[in-house]
Amino acid sequence: MESFPHSSACDLTAEIGDYQQFPNPGAEHAATERTPKPKLRHVRVVLLSFGLLCVLQGILNVALRLAVREPTDAGGTEQSCPQGWLMFGSSCYYISSQRRSWDASRQDCVQRDADLVVINxxxxxxxxxxxxxxxxxxxxxxxxxxxxxxxxGTRVDKDRLQWARGQPDGAFGGEDCGDLRTMIDFIGLNDFMCSARNQWICEKTFW
Known part of the structure; x- marks a missing residue:
């Protein structure tokens, strides 16, 4: 007589442990979409700051262009000074780096289509x-x-312009040419010997 494996209820065992709830992947993804990651938030701040800087730079460039824009004449044509010249009002000024006599300085100005400055x-x-x-x-x-x-050809208004202290004084046997001084306690127009070697200032006007 063949025998078969014996089985009974006591042979069946089951392990029962604590119940553990696993997170729902879909819910975690939704929460991530609602709350930006810190790294992504940092990138957005950087991009926003960069955009604001670009806007401010554009505004500054426009403001600077308006500030240095040269005046225009009656016909609306924009005027500008030659390279190396300075602008004030409707005139351009060239300040030399060399030193020459008054007559040689004036000759240089004439060659530049200008003349020695007339201060008005x-x-x-x-x-x-x-x-x-x-x-x-x-x-x-x-x-x-x-x-x-x-x-x-116009006359110098001695009372309107500033002369250096005690000038003009006609010292050294005759000082027939004028210069502009900027020295300690000696600032203003001054008479000086025409043969002396000075720097010079040329002026040309737009009209």
Whole structure:
């Protein structure tokens, strides 16, 4: 008689442990979409800051262009000074780096399609003051001692412009040409010997 494996209820065993709940992948993905990752948030801040910097730079460039835009004439044509010249009002100014006599300085200005500067106001004088210690300007009293005339034929207004202390004084046996001084306790127009070697200031106007 064949025998078969014996089985009974006591032979069946089952392990029962604590119940563990596993996260739902779909729910985790949804939560991630609702709350940006810290790294992604940092990138967005950087991009936003960069965009604001670009906008500010554009505004600054426009402001600078408006600030340095040259004046225009009646026909609306934009005016500008030659390279190396300075602009003030409707004039361009060239300040030399060399030193020459008054007559040689004026000749250089004429060759540049200009003339030695004619100072018409205290504002113009203030603008030109400080570039050099001494520079020839376009005034002289050669024709009549004590009567100062600009190179354009107009008379120098001694009361309107600033003269250096005690000037003009006609020292050294005759000082018939004018320069602009910027020295300690000696600032303003000054009479000087025409043969002396100074720097000089040329001026050309738009009209």
């Amino acid at each position: 106001s205290t504002q113009e004088q203030a603008f030109l003051t400080g570039f050099t210690m001494a520079a020839w300007v376009g005034m002289t009293d050669r024709e009549e001692e004590g009567t100062w005339i600009w190179v354009d």
